[in-house]
Amino acid sequence: MAGDATLLVRSLRAALSDKRWDDAGTALSHLKLAAPFDPEVRGLELRWLNDTRRTQEAVELANVLVRDHPSSAGIQFQAGRAAYAAREYESARSRFEQSERLHPSRWSRLWLGKALTQLGRFGEAEPLLLEAIEAGLDAELDLAWLQERKGDVSVALATVERWVARHPGAEVGERTRERLKARVIDPKVIVDEIEQLEALGEALPEHLLPRYFESLLETAQSPRARERLRTMKLSERAAIQIGWICRNHEAADLAFEAFMRGFKSAQNNAKFLMTIESLARKLNRVADLISTYAEHAPMNPRLYGRKKALERSVSRG
Structure with a gap:
């Protein structure tokens, strides 16, 4: 790498460390002109995409870089971060493990612990997280x-x-x-507190709304939960959280409605898509989901394939 490019790499790394994303983006633009195929530069580009939460771009670049540079621990690690952000936890686990094999690091072990947690492999994850805490992370x-x-x-x-x-x-x-x-806290207390706040015209704490719906279900108030889901203002993120809670409580119709409200924020999550498709079939709501896929597919072309698969399943009866 030429001297000017080496200085740019240092500048880019410093900007990333200091979370100066705009400066990092500027340095990266110059680097891509000076050394467009250099694996270090491509790896730093992937890190920048991860740090700035450009998840879809990061996933696409990660797939290319892992194919072209499978023996780079840094690229495997950043590819794992991209997969984790996309909620592709099995892929993330594999990449963090490969990064750790290539170059053992407390960071790869920490992120491996995070991925294993999401996969429900708690016995494997907990020692890694405890080790990270002991190491000062x-x-x-x-x-x-x-x-x-x-x-x-x-x-x-x-x-x-x-x-x-x-x-x-x-x-x-x-x-x-x-x-x-x-x-x-007792579920009845949560329900009372949230509804008292609402009656007083107070803003509802969004991070407590999933627990509110869970409390309604735990106290046999499914009709109330259904009515609140229809009328309550929810962010897409809260709607998805509520959807998972409803699914775990076997309230399939509520889960589907909540997932549909938050669809845009979760449309790149493979587990979410498989779950909402299963619910649609169970509830005879496949036509509604096909319409939602058609609405979002222009911005997310991967939905075209899932839409066609649903259409074929309908035609087969």
Whole structure:
């Protein structure tokens, strides 16, 4: 790599480390002109796409780079991050494991722990997250998520409390703490608190809405949950979270409606698409899902194939 390009690489790495995304993008543009095929440059481009949450672009570039540079630990790691962001957790796991084989790193082990948590492989994930915490990495919220997934909500809350004590005022910690506190409160209390806030015209805390719907289902208020889902203002993210809760409580019709409300934000998640298609078949709502696929396919061409598959299943009866 020429001297000017080497200086640009240093500049790009510094900008990425300092989270100066615009400066990093400028340096990257110059680098791609100076050394367009250099694997280090392509790897840094992938890191920039990951850091700036350009998930679809990152996934597409990752697939190319893993094919062309399979022995690069850095590329395997960044490809794993792209897959993780796209919720392709099995692919993420494979890439983090390959990165760790090529060049052992506390970062690859941390992210492997995160991917294994999402796959429900808690026994393998927990030692990796604990190791990351011991190494000084910020992994306590990841550990709390694992503990919550295992059903140890009180333990998860204690873990989050420790994190919040060291990061006072951090919004993500405060939201997580409030959500976990809601998990250990009687469901009837949650329902009453949310509906009292609404009656007073107060803004509803979005991070508690999934627990509100879960509480309605736990207290045999499915009709109320159905009515609230129809009338309540929800973000796409909250709608998807509520959809998973409804599915886990075997409220298929509510899950489908919630998933349809949040479809745009989850349309690149393979597990989500398989689940909503299964629900559509179960509820005889395939035609509605085909229409939704047709609406979003111009911006997400991969939906064309799924739309055609659904149409074939309908024609076969």
